Amino acid sequence: MMNSRGIAWVMFAALLSPQLCAAQGSTYRVTAVQDGGTIKGSVQWQGPLPHLVASQINKDAQICDPDGQKQRDLERLVVGANKGVANTVVYLKDIKQGKALDLPAPRQFLNQRSCRYEPHILLVPLQGDLQVNSSDPTLHTVHMSGAADYNLPFPFKDQVSRRSMNREGLVDIRCNAGHVWMNAEMMVVRHPYYAVTDGDGNFEMTQIPAGDYEIVAWHEGWKVVGESALYDVMTQLRVKRPVFSAPVNWSKHVRVPAHDTVEVTFTLSERTTQVASAE
Numbered sequence: 001m002m003n004s005r006g007i008a009w010v011m012f013a014a015l016l017s018p019q020l021c022a023a024q025g026s027t028y029r030v031t032a033v034q035d036g037g038t039i040k041g042s043v044q045w046q047g048p049l050p051h052l053v054a055s056q057i058n059k060d061a062q063i064c065d066p067d068g069q070k071q072r073d074l075e076r077l078v079v080g081a082n083k084g085v086a087n088t089v090v091y092l093k094d095i096k097q098g099k100a101l102d103l104p105a106p107r108q109f110l111n112q113r114s115c116r117y118e119p120h121i122l123l124v125p126l127q128g129d130l131q132v133n134s135s136d137p138t139l140h141t142v143h144m145s146g147a148a149d150y151n152l153p154f155p156f157k158d159q160v161s162r163r164s165m166n167r168e169g170l171v172d173i174r175c176n177a178g179h180v181w182m183n184a185e186m187m188v189v190r191h192p193y194y195a196v197t198d199g200d201g202n203f204e205m206t207q208i209p210a211g212d213y214e215i216v217a218w219h220e221g222w223k224v225v226g227e228s229a230l231y232d233v234m235t236q237l238r239v240k241r242p243v244f245s246a247p248v249n250w251s252k253h254v255r256v257p258a259h260d261t262v263e264v265t266f267t268l269s270e271r272t273t274q275v276a277s278a279e
Contacts, residue, residue, distance in 0.1 A: 028191040029097040036207040037256040041264035043085040043201045043217060050270045052077060053224045055181035055242065060138045064115030064179065072181040075120050076222035076244060084201020085219065085268055087121045092193040093214040093251065099207045101125045101192045109133070110184065112140050112154065117173065117184035126190045129162045141176040141232060147188050151176065176232035180241045185220050210258035214251050217266045221245030
């Protein structure tokens with residue numbers, strides 16, 4: 001078990017990864033993209049899959065565990081049958097101009113269903129709104145830390161709330177109402193060249209101005225390295241939530257051709273977490 005100083009460092013590193021900090025203060029200008037190209041790619045797992053710790057469902061079992069599994073995958077590492085890694089955020093670092101900000105609408109809507117967050121990874125534009133809904137007839141609290149700092153109670157089913165995201169960066173989302181396994185990550189971004197890998201590990205970015213860029217892949221940490229104790233003033237509960245290892249980041253150079261497609265493959269493994277390859 002980690003001491004308090006170790007836990008604090010892991011949480012700080014997870015919230016303030018270098019790539020995200022570097023984006024702070026950058027500017028982006030919307031222009032017509034006449035010579036746009038496309039980046040297609042995937043994130044692939046290499047080697048044997050690690051043992052992933054599950055969390056015991058010890059509250060609201062009728063709502064949170066309708067299938068009687070008695071435990072819940074923390075969803076921090078999702079690898080498909082073809083070894084594709086889902087829920088990896090891929091983006092262009094420090095791009096200055098391009099198409100208008102048109103992030104996928106489902107990534108800007110967080111639902112609480114059967115005591116899990118859907119989707120697990122969110123993308124919200126800077127100065128845009130995150131909409132939060134609860135499909136569960138039990139109390140949840142959506143606690144955000146990092147680039148946003150909110151603690152939103154959801155005592156009623158179908159309750160909806162909106163909050164503006166006014167600071168760029170990473171937001172960690174947890175439930176403070178005793179459902180300690182509930183976790184999600186949100187990136188608040190200022191340009192549209194972000195993608196989240198699908199269940200097969202694939203991603204695509206379109207209408208990119210031709211040129212040279214640094215492409216970054218970010219994946220949340222999946223190892224449980226400790227616990228943090230937190231007292232929630234809304235529910236008057238003291239909860240112990242898992243603390244995860246720091247995120248993994250890759251970055252590499254990519255040249256986007258006009259009216260054509262370049263393919264990029266990132267490789268992630270338990271043994272080597274800083275490997276990237278391109279085709």
